Amino acid sequence: MIYLFLALIILMLLGGFFCYKKMNLYIPVLMYHRIATVENDRNSLPIEKFAWQLEYLQKNNFNTISLKMLYDFYTKGIKLPKNPIVLTFDDGYKDNFISALPLLKKYNMTAVVFPIANWIGKPNKWENFGKELTTTMNWQDLKSWQENGQEIASHTVEHPFLNNCSRQELLAELSNSKKILQEKLQTSMDFLCYPYGKFDADTVAIAKQSGYKAAFAIFENVNLGKVNIFALPRIPIPSHQSEWEFKLKTSKLFLLFVAMRKWERDLKKWRKK
Numbered sequence: 001m002i003y004l005f006l007a008l009i010i011l012m013l014l015g016g017f018f019c020y021k022k023m024n025l026y027i028p029v030l031m032y033h034r035i036a037t038v039e040n041d042r043n044s045l046p047i048e049k050f051a052w053q054l055e056y057l058q059k060n061n062f063n064t065i066s067l068k069m070l071y072d073f074y075t076k077g078i079k080l081p082k083n084p085i086v087l088t089f090d091d092g093y094k095d096n097f098i099s100a101l102p103l104l105k106k107y108n109m110t111a112v113v114f115p116i117a118n119w120i121g122k123p124n125k126w127e128n129f130g131k132e133l134t135t136t137m138n139w140q141d142l143k144s145w146q147e148n149g150q151e152i153a154s155h156t157v158e159h160p161f162l163n164n165c166s167r168q169e170l171l172a173e174l175s176n177s178k179k180i181l182q183e184k185l186q187t188s189m190d191f192l193c194y195p196y197g198k199f200d201a202d203t204v205a206i207a208k209q210s211g212y213k214a215a216f217a218i219f220e221n222v223n224l225g226k227v228n229i230f231a232l233p234r235i236p237i238p239s240h241q242s243e244w245e246f247k248l249k250t251s252k253l254f255l256l257f258v259a260m261r262k263w264e265r266d267l268k269k270w271r272k273k
């Protein structure tokens with residue numbers, strides 16, 4: 001009996017240690033879109049909420065890090081500052097420049113914007129599904145974004161579902177967006193963000209072939225078991241984000257929470273079989 005008890009304790013300690021190690025590898029990468037108040041649009045976060053979130057991060061000693069720092073940590077083990085976090089904005093909306101940038105500067109934080117190469121300084125008509133019309137940052141805004149210490153990375157040419165693209169289309173989307181941004185901004189584009197978080201084996205192969213070092217997806221579509229540098233998970237921050245949920249999403253416990261939700265879903269699927 002006593003041996004069984006001891007074995008159980010050892011098993012629990014090992015399990016705890018494994019979880020702790022995994023959780024320590026977890027660096028939250030937050031995914032934002034617009035910073036604006038737009039009715040019925042889950043991708044538009046009101047500016048007051050965004051300001052509260054940055055203040056929360058500052059009060060709790062979070063340090064925003066660059067994509068290169070994240071990459072160096074995962075590939076070379078180079079140490080990061082305490083409580084590292086990455087802030088990202090998809091699609092490069094103008095309100096990121098007008099509303100988010102002053103707040104980022106106020107809190108001394110950095111973020112990455114992922115503009116769509118063919119939709120720079122234009123109305124957001126790639127979202128032809130009834131969204132409120134707005135515009136995106138133009139080249140001058142993007143240059144100013146960089147001059148203010150912020151980062152830019154690639155998000156394809158036309159924003160397609162990459163998992164539905166042929167290899168030829170993939171090459172054009174990934175390689176050309178890299179070239180266009182590099183030429184105009186005179187900065188190396190080493191990182192990629194998959195539109196809608198969608199990708200497959202071909203996408204990863206062509207991303208590597210196009211010279212990217214790493215790529216970002218969304219939490220739901222990646223394997224949480226091990227870090228894949230071409231499928232780095234991001235956490236969506238929707239318009240209705242509550243304060244307690246934001247606290248959970250930025251804590252290391254979130255990995256455990258998501259893993260448990262995935263297990264629950266897998267178990268349900270398995271039961272239905």
Ligand SMILES: [Zn+2]
Nearest residue numbers: 090091195196
């Ligand atoms: Zn996008």
